[in-house]
Amino acid sequence: xxxxxxxxxxxxxxxxxxxxxxxxxxxxxxxxxxxxxxxxxxxxxxxxxxxxxxxxxxxxxxxxxxxxxxxxxxxxxxxxxxxxxxxxxxxxxxxxxxxxxxxxxxxxxxxxxxxxxxxxxxxxxxxxxxxxxxxxxxxxxxxxxxxxxxxxxxxxxxxxxxxxxxxxxxxxxxxxxxxxxxxxxxxxxxxxxxxxxxxxxxxxxxxxxxxxxxxxxxxxxxxxxxxxxxxxxxxxxxxxxxxxxxxxxxxxxxxxxxxxxxxxxxxxxxxxxxxxxxxxxxxxxxxxxxxxxxxxxxxxxxxxxxxxxxxxxxxxxxxxxxxxxxxxxxxxxxxxxxxxxxxxxxxxxxxxxxxxxxxxxxxxxxxxxxxxxxxxxxxxxxxxxxxxxxxxxxxxxxxxxxxxxxxxxxxxxxxxxxxxxxxxxxxxxxxxxxxxxxxxxxxxxxxxxxxxxxxxxxxxxxxxxxx
Numbered sequence: 001x002x003x004x005x006x007x008x009x010x011x012x013x014x015x016x017x018x019x020x021x022x023x024x025x026x027x028x029x030x031x032x033x034x035x036x037x038x039x040x041x042x043x044x045x046x047x048x049x050x051x052x053x054x055x056x057x058x059x060x061x062x063x064x065x066x067x068x069x070x071x072x073x074x075x076x077x078x079x080x081x082x083x084x085x086x087x088x089x090x091x092x093x094x095x096x097x098x099x100x101x102x103x104x105x106x107x108x109x110x111x112x113x114x115x116x117x118x119x120x121x122x123x124x125x126x127x128x129x130x131x132x133x134x135x136x137x138x139x140x141x142x143x144x145x146x147x148x149x150x151x152x153x154x155x156x157x158x159x160x161x162x163x164x165x166x167x168x169x170x171x172x173x174x175x176x177x178x179x180x181x182x183x184x185x186x187x188x189x190x191x192x193x194x195x196x197x198x199x200x201x202x203x204x205x206x207x208x209x210x211x212x213x214x215x216x217x218x219x220x221x222x223x224x225x226x227x228x229x230x231x232x233x234x235x236x237x238x239x240x241x242x243x244x245x246x247x248x249x250x251x252x253x254x255x256x257x258x259x260x261x262x263x264x265x266x267x268x269x270x271x272x273x274x275x276x277x278x279x280x281x282x283x284x285x286x287x288x289x290x291x292x293x294x295x296x297x298x299x300x301x302x303x304x305x306x307x308x309x310x311x312x313x314x315x316x317x318x319x320x321x322x323x324x325x326x327x328x329x330x331x332x333x334x335x336x337x338x339x340x341x342x343x344x345x346x347x348x349x350x351x352x353x354x355x356x357x358x359x360x361x362x363x364x365x366x367x368x369x370x371x372x373x374x375x376x377x378x379x380x381x382x383x384x385x386x387x388x389x390x391x392x393x394x395x396x397x398x399x400x401x402x403x404x405x406x407x408x409x410x411x412x413x414x415x416x417x418x419x420x421x422x423x424x425x426x427x428x429x430x431x432x433x434x435x436x437x438x439x440x441x442x443x444x445x446x447x448x449x450x451x452x453x454x455x456x457x458x459x460x461x462x463x464x465x466x467x
Contacts, residue, residue: 016164021157049089050122054134057093062126067093067101092117092135101132174202178209190217234273237266276413283420290338290424294456297335297342297374298323301365304346308354316359319350322366333367334456335374341421342453348414349378349449356382356447372455373427379448385433393431394419418451427452 060070070093093102098113113121113133121133177194184192190213196206244263247253282288305321312319323331335342346365353363361381368375385393394415422429429451 016168017161050134050136053091053136054122054124057124057132057134058126061124061131067095067132070102090137092121094121094133094135096130096132098133174198174206178205181209181213185213185216190220230277234270237270240266273413276417279417280413280420283417283424288420288424290341292336292338292425294334295337295339295342296332297337297376297453298331298333298367300339300343300346301367301376304343304350305365308347308350312354312363315354315357316361317354317357318362319354320362320364322364331367333369333374335453336456337425337453342425345418345421345451346376346378348418349451352414353378353380353382353447353449356380358382369455373452374455375450375452377448377450379446381446384447385431387433390431390433394429422451422453426454 057070061067064070090104091102092100092104092108092113094100094113098118100108100111100113103109113135117135118133121135123130124132124134174194181192181194192213193210194206196203196210198206241263244253244259248255248259253259279288301321305319309319350363350365357363357380363381364377364379366377366379368377419429429449432448432450
């Protein structure tokens with residue numbers, strides 16, 4: 001496993017070292033006195049400088065009639081046209097027979113040219129008669145001996161090796177961390193996170209991985225909570241039904257309306273729970289059938305007020321409509337929606353608002369239009385929702401008070417269903433809590449749920465100002 005995790009590190013290291021060896025080897029060969037470049041420069045001398053030397057020497061021979069005590073000045077040669085420094089040139093001057101009469105190396109004086117040197121030498125002619133032979137070559141650079149070049153190359157290689165080790169480790173370490181973290185996630189550990197300590201694309205990858213694992217962890221927690229909540233929601237009504245039925249069969253209770261009515265109520269509760277779960281599953285899968293057409297959302301709010309007013313009166317709560325004062329009865333806003341589903345959303349929000357509004361409190365339904373969308377608000381004067389509960393308010397089976405009973409608080413599916421139904425219509429749903437109301441200018445008490453729906457036409461935009 002260790003070799004597998006570090007395989008990429010060694011591949012990077014090998015690649016970097018190969019580049020260093022090739023680059024360093026090229027520099028070493030180029031700086032070597034016996035390198036191929038030496039031959040190239042020697043060729044350049046024979047083609048570019050030899051004519052100057054041979055013409056100069058031919059003039060000397062024509063004036064003196066022989067080579068005599070000739071002294072040849074060391075003429076510098078530029079390696080390249082853009083090079084400002086001149087390098088010394090080795091030379092050999094011989095008679096036409098090959099006897100050396102002048103040379104940069106005095107030890108060669110009086111010797112004869114070798115056959116190879118004779119073949120490379122340039123003839124010197126005076127009046128079409130060969131009088132000498134000239135051989136030129138670049139001098140070796142005495143200031144930079146091969147040993148020093150080797151030492152410099154070795155130091156460069158060591159420094160390069162240390163640098164690429166650090167660079168390879170820096171590049172490969174995030175992949176090693178991500179590999180280990182991915183294997184941990186595959187093994188079921190969703191709490192693992194990778195350290196975010198790099199820049200650029202690697203940092204984005206680390207952040208994306210941590211975000212993914214956090215969402216997976218949250219989804220796994222919701223899945224486990226869903227299983228537990230469903231079991232809890234089913235256990236209570238089934239226990240009531242079982243107890244009542246067993247009591248009737250055992251003769252403990254008579255089969256009367258008084259004892260069978262609670263059984264029917266629990267069965268209805270179970271049926272509603274199953275229907276809600278089915279609705280949620282369809283909405284999540286994008287298969288919820290909707291019969292959209294132009295409906296008057298203002299009329300829908302008036303119907304909701306009429307239907308929920310008895311429930312509000314029983315709780316001592318005022319249920320009011322907030323429509324334009326100049327035409328409250330004729331006020332109309334058409335939206336494209338499934339009236340039955342939107343009535344269900346209103347019912348869930350109103351039930352939730354009435355449940356959390358104390359006696360002598362107030363629940364207000366309001367409607368406004370802006371930007372091609374109708375905005376429906378359900379505001380209550382209750383205690384509000386704590387800020388830490390807001391991120392979970394639309395999750396299924398979620399209850400702010402964990403100890404709240406199903407009879408008092410419902411199954412915890414109403415807001416989740418409302419969210420999916422509104423989004424299926426192309427709108428959005430949200431909540432403003434006491435901790436957020438200062439920012440919206442709505443006061444500091446109560447809670448307001450709102451949702452938007454697309455207008456059937458845009459003509460009402462100029463007729464209504466946002467509430």
